[in-house]
Amino acid sequence: MYISRKMSKLIFLSLVLLVGTLSMASFVFADEPSLSLDPIQPSEIQHDINKNLNQIQIAERFNEINSTYEVNEPFSLEDTEFIRVYADSANEPSIFTPSQPGDISTMSFFNSSYSKPFNKTLTKNGVTVNFSGRVYSNIGILNHSYRGNVTSKVTAGGPKVSKIENFVTNVAYGALGSSGTYVGIVYDGNINNSTTKYKTWSLDETQRYGAVTVVYTYTNAYTRITSTGGTFRLYAF
Template sequence: MKLLKTLSIAVIAFGCLAASASAADKNIDPGVVNRLPSKPANEKVYIDLQVAKKLDEINSKYKVGEAFSEEDAAYVKAHALKVPERKAGAGFEAEAEASVQTDHYWYDGSRYVNGTGYYSQGYVTSDLGWIQHTVTTNLAGWVSDNKYVPKITNEVKYTAYGAVGTSGIGLIADLTLTNDCLNANYCHQQKAQGWSGVPVYYAIFPKSVFNTADVGAVDVLPTRTREW
């Protein structure tokens, strides 16, 4: 996977990539480049695709509120994102809506099929409060060479894990934010969804799916990096 270089930063908003961004490297139409979210200057890969796929596999085996097996629970604890410990005390009720952790993640993925590039890039923000939480997306999928396809779908799956039963851990939230663009070269998603609960861990799985007339469906699952 090839990351774009020399980037200007914007806060969860569209911006222009710097003049030296790799439009030429990826053979992307400049008009498309100018519509992309800006990329953070400070980033670190925090989870690889193999781990993401394994967590997604675990999630698919259970319903919300169902306790995981010991093996699956151990994997979640080892690989999902840890939520800071919540400590009740003076002013706890007054701070019930206050944010205790806000994480911004940049995603970058690409695939090449029969000489055509398919790309998925952008931000997802996880804003965790004491009880009320919000996930916000700002990402895009697009095709190189001004090629149009019948449909582009962007999908972000957001899962949260917490206490289930007397001593188990399981899914307490399972959200999917999706949008489609028909006969498109570029498709942008900018959505927000709230949920409530007491999470201990969480995970995010984005992807863009390109339904083409010549090679069928092309899935792009981007690698995720974290802005510190």
């Protein structure tokens, strides 16, 4: 099969970039104590803050971690441990039930993807809303994406509702490896839309982003309902 000189250069440059990326990940950890980024079991937890958490507490810890650190700021050891424990491996069965909050997935430096469905209903401020759909995440070498296909439907109290907003959020955790920590946020973003007219509102969009050495991602979704009684949120996980 004939390959043009231009195509050969492109393939060569792509391979150089890949090798450089993986070499950089190795270099980051060269001068630090060896610590695997693989998921660990709950029985291996060393920090009390991460022990014996129920599903609500796990979700709260994720929210706390994601709001505490800036992008590219190394996590503490206990927060690194939390990410490694409460994660679904891309290559291993989940250690949690399908109703676990959010969906964290560990990713190698090669393509990996997952998706997860949800269906939640909440009544608050005299309004009942059903929030259902599926979130997706795809992790590559340098280029990644996440998607949400979600629908919010007000089933009671419709006249009280003035706005429906749908959000799909994604946080990517990558290898940083400085000062004895090994994971930090390398991307934090969301996709959203809203309506002030309809009582059923859907979002189906994909967001692409670039980041180096992504190891874990956390993808979630929520609807925010504004009514005469106030504003509330209903999370997918």
